[in-house]
Amino acid sequence: xxxxxxxxEEKFLAAGIAGLQQNSFYMHRALDxxxxxxxxxxxxxxxxxxxTSKLSPHKYYELYMRAFxxxxxxxxxxxxxxxxxxxxxxxxxxxxxxxxxLPRLYLLCTVGSVYIKSKEAPAKDVLKDLVEMCRGIQxxxxxxxxxxxxxQVSKDKLPDIGSEYEGDADTVSxxxxxxxxxxxxxxxxxxxxxxxxxSREKEKREKERSELRDLVGKNxxxxxxxxxxxxxxxxDVVLPRVLxxxxxxxxxxxxxxxxxxxxxVFPDEYHLQTLDVLLGAYPQLQPSVDxxxxxxxxxxxxxxxxxxxxxxxxxxxxxEAFSKLSxxxxxxxxxxxGVVTLYSSLLTFTLHVHxxxxxxxDQVLGACVKNLSGKGKIEDKKATKQIVALLSAPLEKYNDIxxxxxxxxxxxxxxxxxxxxxxxxxxxxxxxxxxxxxxISTSDKVEALFELIKGLIKDSDATPNDELDxxxxxxxxxxxxxxxxxxxxxxxxxMFKIIETVRKHILTGGPKRLPFTVPPLMFSSLKLVRQLxxxxxxxxxxxxxxxxxxxxxxxxxxxTIETLSGVLAPELALQLCLQCAEAxxxxxxxxxxxxxxxxxxILYEExxxxxRAQVTAIHLIIGTLQRMHVFGVENRDTLTHKAxxxxxxxxKKPDQCRAVYACxxxxxxxxxxxxxxxxxxxxxxxxxxxxxxxxxxxxxxxxGSTGSVMLFIEILNKYLYFFExxxxxxxxxxxxxxxxxxxxxMQSDTATPDPSAxxxxxxxxxxxxxxxxxxxxxGEKYEPIKV
Amino acid sequence: MASRRRMLLKVIILGDSGVGKTSLMNQYVNRKFSxxxxxxxGADFLTKEVQYEDRLFTLQIWDTAGQERFQSLGVAFYRxxxxxxxxxxxxxxxxxxxxxxxxxEFLIQASPSDPENFPFVVLGNxxxxxxxxxxxxxxxxxxxxxxxxxxxxxxxxxxxxxxNVEAAFECITKxxxxxxxxxxxxxxxxxxxxxxxxxxxxxxxxx
Ligand SMILES: Nc1nc2c(ncn2[C@@H]2O[C@H](COP(=O)(O)OP(=O)(O)O)[C@@H](O)[C@H]2O)c(=O)[nH]1
Ligand SMILES: [Mg+2]
Numbered sequence: 001x002x003x004x005x006x007x008x009e010e011k012f013l014a015a016g017i018a019g020l021q022q023n024s025f026y027m028h029r030a031l032d033x034x035x036x037x038x039x040x041x042x043x044x045x046x047x048x049x050x051x052t053s054k055l056s057p058h059k060y061y062e063l064y065m066r067a068f069x070x071x072x073x074x075x076x077x078x079x080x081x082x083x084x085x086x087x088x089x090x091x092x093x094x095x096x097x098x099x100x101x102l103p104r105l106y107l108l109c110t111v112g113s114v115y116i117k118s119k120e121a122p123a124k125d126v127l128k129d130l131v132e133m134c135r136g137i138q139x140x141x142x143x144x145x146x147x148x149x150x151x152q153v154s155k156d157k158l159p160d161i162g163s164e165y166e167g168d169a170d171t172v173s174x175x176x177x178x179x180x181x182x183x184x185x186x187x188x189x190x191x192x193x194x195x196x197x198x199s200r201e202k203e204k205r206e207k208e209r210s211e212l213r214d215l216v217g218k219n220x221x222x223x224x225x226x227x228x229x230x231x232x233x234x235x236d237v238v239l240p241r242v243l244x245x246x247x248x249x250x251x252x253x254x255x256x257x258x259x260x261x262x263x264x265v266f267p268d269e270y271h272l273q274t275l276d277v278l279l280g281a282y283p284q285l286q287p288s289v290d291x292x293x294x295x296x297x298x299x300x301x302x303x304x305x306x307x308x309x310x311x312x313x314x315x316x317x318x319x320e321a322f323s324k325l326s327x328x329x330x331x332x333x334x335x336x337x338g339v340v341t342l343y344s345s346l347l348t349f350t351l352h353v354h355x356x357x358x359x360x361x362d363q364v365l366g367a368c369v370k371n372l373s374g375k376g377k378i379e380d381k382k383a384t385k386q387i388v389a390l391l392s393a394p395l396e397k398y399n400d401i402x403x404x405x406x407x408x409x410x411x412x413x414x415x416x417x418x419x420x421x422x423x424x425x426x427x428x429x430x431x432x433x434x435x436x437x438x439x440i441s442t443s444d445k446v447e448a449l450f451e452l453i454k455g456l457i458k459d460s461d462a463t464p465n466d467e468l469d470x471x472x473x474x475x476x477x478x479x480x481x482x483x484x485x486x487x488x489x490x491x492x493x494x495m496f497k498i499i500e501t502v503r504k505h506i507l508t509g510g511p512k513r514l515p516f517t518v519p520p521l522m523f524s525s526l527k528l529v530r531q532l533x534x535x536x537x538x539x540x541x542x543x544x545x546x547x548x549x550x551x552x553x554x555x556x557x558x559x560t561i562e563t564l565s566g567v568l569a570p571e572l573a574l575q576l577c578l579q580c581a582e583a584x585x586x587x588x589x590x591x592x593x594x595x596x597x598x599x600x601x602i603l604y605e606e607x608x609x610x611x612r613a614q615v616t617a618i619h620l621i622i623g624t625l626q627r628m629h630v631f632g633v634e635n636r637d638t639l640t641h642k643a644x645x646x647x648x649x650x651x652k653k654p655d656q657c658r659a660v661y662a663c664x665x666x667x668x669x670x671x672x673x674x675x676x677x678x679x680x681x682x683x684x685x686x687x688x689x690x691x692x693x694x695x696x697x698x699x700x701x702x703x704g705s706t707g708s709v710m711l712f713i714e715i716l717n718k719y720l721y722f723f724e725x726x727x728x729x730x731x732x733x734x735x736x737x738x739x740x741x742x743x744x745x746m747q748s749d750t751a752t753p754d755p756s757a758x759x760x761x762x763x764x765x766x767x768x769x770x771x772x773x774x775x776x777x778x779g780e781k782y783e784p785i786k787v
Numbered sequence: 788m789a790s791r792r793r794m795l796l797k798v799i800i801l802g803d804s805g806v807g808k809t810s811l812m813n814q815y816v817n818r819k820f821s822x823x824x825x826x827x828x829g830a831d832f833l834t835k836e837v838q839y840e841d842r843l844f845t846l847q848i849w850d851t852a853g854q855e856r857f858q859s860l861g862v863a864f865y866r867x868x869x870x871x872x873x874x875x876x877x878x879x880x881x882x883x884x885x886x887x888x889x890x891x892e893f894l895i896q897a898s899p900s901d902p903e904n905f906p907f908v909v910l911g912n913x914x915x916x917x918x919x920x921x922x923x924x925x926x927x928x929x930x931x932x933x934x935x936x937x938x939x940x941x942x943x944x945x946x947x948x949x950x951n952v953e954a955a956f957e958c959i960t961k962x963x964x965x966x967x968x969x970x971x972x973x974x975x976x977x978x979x980x981x982x983x984x985x986x987x988x989x990x991x992x993x994x
């Protein structure tokens with residue numbers, strides 16, 4: 001009968017459970033009435049359910065567990081029986097009369113367990129008998145479960161040293177021998193299973209075999225728990241015998257799994273002391289076994305161990321673990337991902353065990369480079385992921401990119417990454433620097449670092465960059481920008497070198513990157529300027545013009561900004577020019593400041609054509625110019641003249657008007673008495689009024705468009721400002737006239753209602769009212785204004 | 788019959804690998820501790836005779852692998868558990884975060900009849916490490932979680948120093964005892980296992 005479909009299987013399981021329950025019911029009844037014969041009869045019938053061949057290991061395990069639970073009760077009953085005077089030896093004989101061999105052996109193991117407990121015979125003899133008897137079951141699934149039952153009931157009764165079942169001098173050997181024998185038999189059953197049944201069911205069979213693996217591996221766990229298995233015993237008996245079985249079974253699944261088990265269940269100290277043997281077994285495994293995974297599991301374990309305490313490190317040194325492991329992984333010839341996985345594990349290991357031996361770490365990277373050489377860029381996703389892990393390991397260990405920069409092979413490994421992954425790695429590096437606030441303070445280091453992250457700094461020749469995601473790109477470049485701002489050295493000479501180095505690299509970045517990278521470079525430079533200025537650095541008395549001076553920095557900045565205007569970022573260039581001008585102003589470098597302003601003006605005139613951009617630019621210019629105090633009369637006149645000129649030429653009337661009245665501030669600088677020219681202030685305001693008027697007429701002509709009255713109110717506010725500041729040219733009469741004009745405008749029939757203008761006017765009027773009531777000089781000043 | 792059943796109490800210990808499940812069990816049952824790390828494969832139990840309120844019980848304590856790759860046969864052994872012990876390492880956040888997963892996995896797989904009231908006990912282990920300086924899960928946080936899951940009793944333990952292990956298992960025993968036995972009651976006359984069906988199923992086997 002063919003078994004396919006889990007539905008059938010469920011049915012068989014349910015039937016098995018029913019049969020099991022029925023018989024255990026009668027078994028319990030027998031137990032309650034102390035009827036040994038019935039108890040044996042029904043328990044044997046119950047156990048017959050385990051003779052089925054129709055269940056997958058998973059389902060079989062369910063059935064087995066139920067039988068197992070029942071057997072615990074039977075076991076207690078046997079113990080009670082012996083206490084009531086029944087001879088355990090008789091019991092042991094008695095259960096052997098059960099008709100079928102499988103139930104018989106389960107019962108025998110159960111009684112055997114009680115037998116050992118009774119200590120009427122040496123544990124080793126009973127165990128030996130049981131493990132021999134189990135040979136009677138050669139069906140793999142049934143045999144494996146039966147033997148795992150034996151293992152389970154015996155594991156706390158082994159003649160281990162210190163155990164209450166301890167025997168004579170060879171007691172530990174006896175315990176080990178028993179477990180090894182059971183292990184060997186189980187492994188044979190397990191391996192043989194693949195050859196049973198039709199070959200078309202091979203896949204299903206392998207799956208089932210895989211499910212059964214823990215039953216076999218469990219024996220190794222039992223071995224590891226035996227107290228008496230010390231290092232010598234492990235080295236001389238346990239490991240060789242286990243490996244012999246693993247190697248000789250020539251089965252891929254078993255070899256892969258059991259090697260993993262060995263690594264996981266035995267302690268690290270043992271692995272270190274038997275590295276040669278363990279590593280010697282790998283080349284003897286089937287070629288299809290995934291050795292790299294097993295090896296890297298070993299290395300992972302050992303590196304965790306190394307990381308657990310500094311005290312264990314001498315052990316590693318003593319056995320030369322590093323060279324053994326690195327030899328072992330030099331050999332296997334395998335896929336790229338595997339190679340890198342291994343090197344990455346080895347590197348993690350090295351970093352833990354030899355944190356002070358950077359040369360070892362570099363050796364690992366070097367070996368990896370050698371292994372990968374000739375393979376070009378690695379495309380395999382798994383492999384590139386592993387390379388990232390490999391390269392991240394030193395960063396995580398040292399929390400310091402500086403250390404990674406010392407590894408000469410580090411950049412070579414990075415070369416193997418494809419472009420996107422190279423960028424990922426570069427980002428990881430930058431994040432590490434940010435997270436640890438790593439100080440990168442010499443131009444040499446900056447040079448090395450930028451070499452490393454060049455994937456982010458410039459386009460590679462190979463890729464078209466249109467496939468780039470805009471947001472990713474921005475994020476990437478923002479992180480570069482943050483990095484640039486972190487580079488710092490308090491020595492101005494070195495700092496200047498750093499700036500030059502960064503500049504050299506970012507200038508290769510092309511039009512898309514410069515807008516991100518130039519500003520942070522500028523800020524760093526201006527910071528240096530301020531620092532020099534703070535130190536009150538004089539011009540070098542010896543005329544050594546190699547010394548860093550603000551002038552020199554400004555020169556560099558000037559050239560840098562020019563490249564920006566060349567790449568169609570004129571607005572940014574203009575903004576930066578103005579910032580430089582302001583910095584030069586603070587350094588009292590008039591010619592330099594003037595030069596930057598001129599450059600800004602050229603940009604304005606020649607490059608900025610969009611009207612909105614012009615408005616923004618002009619307000620920036622006015623604002624900056626207003627704060628400049630370094631200019632002499634002539635220069636200042638030239639610059640302000642031009643600024644007002646630009647303002648009046650803006651495209652839209654309202655923009656013109658606002659820029660022009662803003663210019664009024666250029667002629668009235670609060671703390672500088674020689675920069676108060678009431679006349680020209682008034683000229684600006686009047687000019688603004690004229691423009692507002694013109695705007696008004698245009699609006700009337702266009703009917704319905706509003707807004708000019710707003711301009712008048714804004715200008716009124718400017719009047720009030722200068723009035724209060726004591727500009728003699730701004731008179732009460734002028735203000736009064738303006739108020740009237742506004743009132744008329746707002747009440748005229750053609751006016752469209754404009755709530756925001758109403759509100760603004762109301763506030764303005766309230767302000768005047770408020771000032772009037774203030775009394776004192778201000779009150780007096782406002783007194784004549786009528787509202 | 789019921790009395791025989793009540794003598795055996797089944798306890799399952801769950802939690803991430805490395806949190807100290809095996810060590811806790813060994814400390815409690817054998818009063819032994821080892822610093823060596825030896826992974827557990829599959830599931831198996833140790834038993835311990837305990838006395839509680841003048842009665843003797845056998846605790847059957849199931850230790851588990853906590854790693855999927857060493858739990859290839861599934862979790863049929865959850866069945867019939869009287870108490871489930873959830874262990875985490877107070878020095879490893881992830882092991883605490885995974886408690887929820889372990890609890891839910893248990894409730895799904897063991898499907899106790901009254902999941903709301905099924906007894907759990909939570910142990911925060913390894914409190915000895917580095918004098919408590921490396922702990923990342925505070926007692927308060929752990930207790931808050933326990934409270935949110937129906938007031939699960941909580942113990943801070945050290946398998947290494949034997950700290951609180953005895954007390955924890957006493958509580959585990961007490962709670963396991965409170966759990967109502969859940970033996971599917973078998974009534975012979977209610978189940979029709981016709982002889983024919985039985986015969987048919989036992990043909991496949993020679994042994
Ligand atoms: N310091 C300390 N280490 C412990 C404690 N419990 C377990 N360990 C260690 O943690 C590691 C894992 O323990 P184990 O019991 O195997 O964890 P399991 O995987 O949950 O069974 C072993 O190296 C133990 O020695 C404890 O309470 N304190
Ligand atoms: Mg364990």
